[in-house]
Amino acid sequence: MASAKKYISRNCEICSSLEYREVHRILEYRIVECMKCHFVFLDPVPGRTPVEIYDEDYFRGKIAVENTFNVEGWDFFEPENFRNFLTQCRARLDRVETFTKGGTLLDIGCGIGLFLHEAKSRGWHVHGIDASPFAVSYARQELGLETVQQMDVDNLVYDSGTMDAITLHHVIEHVINPRRLLQSASRIIKKGGILVIETPDISSKRAKRAGLNWKYLRIPEHLNYFSAATLNRLLEQTGFGVLQREYAVESTGMMNALLGGEEKARSLYDQWSRCGAFRWAVRSTRRINEYISGKLVGEFDILTVTARKR
Numbered sequence: 001m002a003s004a005k006k007y008i009s010r011n012c013e014i015c016s017s018l019e020y021r022e023v024h025r026i027l028e029y030r031i032v033e034c035m036k037c038h039f040v041f042l043d044p045v046p047g048r049t050p051v052e053i054y055d056e057d058y059f060r061g062k063i064a065v066e067n068t069f070n071v072e073g074w075d076f077f078e079p080e081n082f083r084n085f086l087t088q089c090r091a092r093l094d095r096v097e098t099f100t101k102g103g104t105l106l107d108i109g110c111g112i113g114l115f116l117h118e119a120k121s122r123g124w125h126v127h128g129i130d131a132s133p134f135a136v137s138y139a140r141q142e143l144g145l146e147t148v149q150q151m152d153v154d155n156l157v158y159d160s161g162t163m164d165a166i167t168l169h170h171v172i173e174h175v176i177n178p179r180r181l182l183q184s185a186s187r188i189i190k191k192g193g194i195l196v197i198e199t200p201d202i203s204s205k206r207a208k209r210a211g212l213n214w215k216y217l218r219i220p221e222h223l224n225y226f227s228a229a230t231l232n233r234l235l236e237q238t239g240f241g242v243l244q245r246e247y248a249v250e251s252t253g254m255m256n257a258l259l260g261g262e263e264k265a266r267s268l269y270d271q272w273s274r275c276g277a278f279r280w281a282v283r284s285t286r287r288i289n290e291y292i293s294g295k296l297v298g299e300f301d302i303l304t305v306t307a308r309k310r
């Protein structure tokens with residue numbers, strides 16, 4: 001079903017300014033930078049609804065028609081991708097647990113629910129929402145996550161002050177109203193609760209060097225291109241204080257090599273992942289590895305910000 005509106009025009013989400021300069025032009029879209037606060041965003045945005053964009057094809061790595069060049073799809077269900085994604089989910093949960101010990105967790109844009117599945121197995125009370133009917137039905141039926149619901153991020157129907165942690169992994173770049181999303185998160189989360197946002201970093205050396213070929217310039221999915229500075233500003237405006245910033249690259253493969261290959265690394269992780277010291281060692285090694293690759297070749301282009309609700 002086609003949407004009524006083909007394109008939607010936008011103001012700057014951070015400072016409402018209408019003054020911006022064009023950074024890139026891709027098909028009928030422009031990626032623009034606000035002259036006042038330097039927030040980078042897509043204008044106009046496609047009028048297609050999230051339900052139309054995030055269908056089964058999306059999760060199986062098939063590319064949308066108007067997608068930009070140099071973008072590869074990512075099939076979540078290809079066995080190796082699935083296993084890598086599970087490892088990534090565990091690392092993400094380790095991060096959340098560094099700041100808060102269990103409780104109620106809401107994963108916004110939870111996709112097929114693997115992260116929540118892992119969180120539930122570690123004792124969290126989990127909730128999740130996703131715009132995609134396909135992903136939600138997978139999470140509910142295949143992973144038994146009955147508290148995952150199909151819901152529009154613009155209208156989150158959770159009670160105020162109910163969540164100990166909210167996670168947004170590669171979600172904020174997809175939503176048309178990131179400010180409204182963080183305002184909702186701020187309302188739903190308990191005072192002192194933890195918000196984690198992971199998103200591509202437009203101010204990274206890699207993004208600058210790659211220009212139009214940067215892998216995260218994805219149209220029609222990516223509407224917002226944050227940097228630490230613009231994300232920090234939006235978090236401050238919506239009632240959060242930043243606790244930690246981390247920069248990452250997609251797995252360099254070094255850790256698996258050190259542990260004797262991917263299969264071995266995975267079975268070690270499966271065996272020891274309940275041991276806090278092991279998780280700490282894995283996390284530290286990964287961070288050292290990423291720090292080195294980032295420092296030496298400037299390859300960091302994923303930003304993760306952990307913030308606390310004031």
Ligand SMILES: [Zn+2]
Pocket residue numbers: 012013014015016017034035036037038039
């Ligand atoms: Zn602005």
